Amino acid sequence: MSKIAMIIGVTLILTFYGGTSFYIGRKIYQWLKLLIPHINGTTYVVIYGFFALSLIMVFLPLPTAIKGLMSWIGSYWMGILIYLLLFFLVADLVIWLLSILKIIPTPISPNIHFSAGLAAILLTISFVSYGIYNANRIKNVSYDIEMEENAAGMKIVLVSDLHLGAVNSEKRLENVVENINNLEPDLVCIAGDIFNDDFNTLKNPEKAIDLLKSIKSEYGVYGSLGNHDGGKTFNQMIKFLEKSEIRLLNDEYVVIDERLVLFGRVDPSPIGGFGGMERKEITEILASLDTTLPIVVMDHTPTNLEQYGDEIDLILAGHTHRGQIFPGNLITNAIFDVDYGHYQKDADSPQVIVTSGAGTWGMPMRVGSNNEVVSINLY
Incomplete structure (x- = not known):
């Protein structure tokens, strides 16, 4: 600009x-x-x-x-x-x-x-x-998603938009982690906006690290970058995530127990940048993926979903907050193909789950939307 x-x-x-x-x-x-x-x-x-x-x-x-x-x-x-x-x-x-x-x-x-x-x-x-x-409540939401046989029986827990550093975010984190652990997930995915633009707004980073490290998951905790996860304190954010034992997938993928491929995208519109790192073209990465396994993508912002073809099985996103406060939901519903919930354009398109997020941006309020932890049962 x-x-x-x-x-x-x-x-x-x-x-x-x-x-x-x-x-x-x-x-x-x-x-x-x-x-x-x-x-x-x-x-x-x-x-x-x-x-x-x-x-x-x-x-x-x-x-x-x-x-x-x-x-x-x-x-x-x-x-x-x-x-x-x-x-x-x-x-x-x-x-x-x-x-x-x-x-x-x-x-x-x-x-x-x-x-x-x-x-x-x-x-x-x-x-x-x-x-x-x-805004001080956490709701649990569940989806049953049909998947190829390899991944059947796996439970993925999805959260996004923690916005650590925002008002009440660190206080809320304890409840978020407790809800995650109560669901006994096989895999935890944090789909972006872990931070709220500036790492220095966290009041007690060490306590937040201990909470995130206490997440129990069979195959670990993985994250992708959202638009608020950049800026001048980007390197501090990365160190925080490393200490929290959250593995970032920056246009990278990992094979989970030979059952599915988890692929994390870099957000296309970071506020302040990701230290020079930019989002790669999807074709570069797809060429190297094992398409014989189900492929799950973490992509923070649910735009341009047409870039994903039938080789992708499931997309996990956040960003929209479902408008956070009414009438914001009317705006997000008009802007995005899907601003909340489960969506599939047609039988040849990937399934998409967009969460309203587990935290708030700006005003610490929720009207017409909820902070939520999402449980995804693959069958």
Whole structure:
């Protein structure tokens, strides 16, 4: 990406965020004025501005402790902002339609504006509260996949999108590992986004290493790189995975007990790069694979699935989070051929399983999706 394109992109994002923040801040202030007529405008601007700027302050060269606090506040604010925007827009739209249809009189009375604002705020509180609660739960999901005889009877456990370093990620890891071990897997696959862009955001790497090392699996734990597993701290991430006894497959494959081939892809769009490593052409690797065995592919992002032909039996992916919070699922469903669950285009195409992930990115919330550990029973 050129510097000019980057500047334009950043400018558009900041403009949109600034406009959105102004709209929401103004709506809340107007509502508070109806509730508390003598509210101090300056005090409100300072308090609201602190929260609105928390998302931006994360990118400034601040002391680690302050940056961590801003990241924590900004993560929650992101989810709150989305729902305030959604519900205030809906409230304004409803009022406008009712006034056009002459169901309510114009000019609009303060009582109607107050009720609409109250509804938007209460709905935001409800959705955000549920989202925080739901993000702290881990759901187990199971699929039965028909496979060639060699692999029949094998159980694969799939997780992705741990986003270690994100809010509550390390606390959640203990439950994820416990769920994995309770499933007694033969093989564990971690399909990308193990980290959350910056290794230094992990609060206790050694504890996370011990947890990951405690995963019990007959044939080991394998991982592939996701788009958030790169950047300036990429080498630290690699060392962490080595200590955690997770074997990365960077456009490489391994034969599991002469029963199946496990092939891990490098993500095509790393944020900050993978230290110069780039994704290889699929044809280079397929030529060397033993196609007499079932082939399972870990490919973090479920795009361009047509690149895989009938020589591939199963693709394991993540990335989409299933939108993470409603209405994000409507967007991911429109973008991807499959944004969640089991999919097979036709009888000659590989089967695909996309997990919604075991962690959260950005806002530590889940609405309309779940953190999950996936059990895949081959028969």
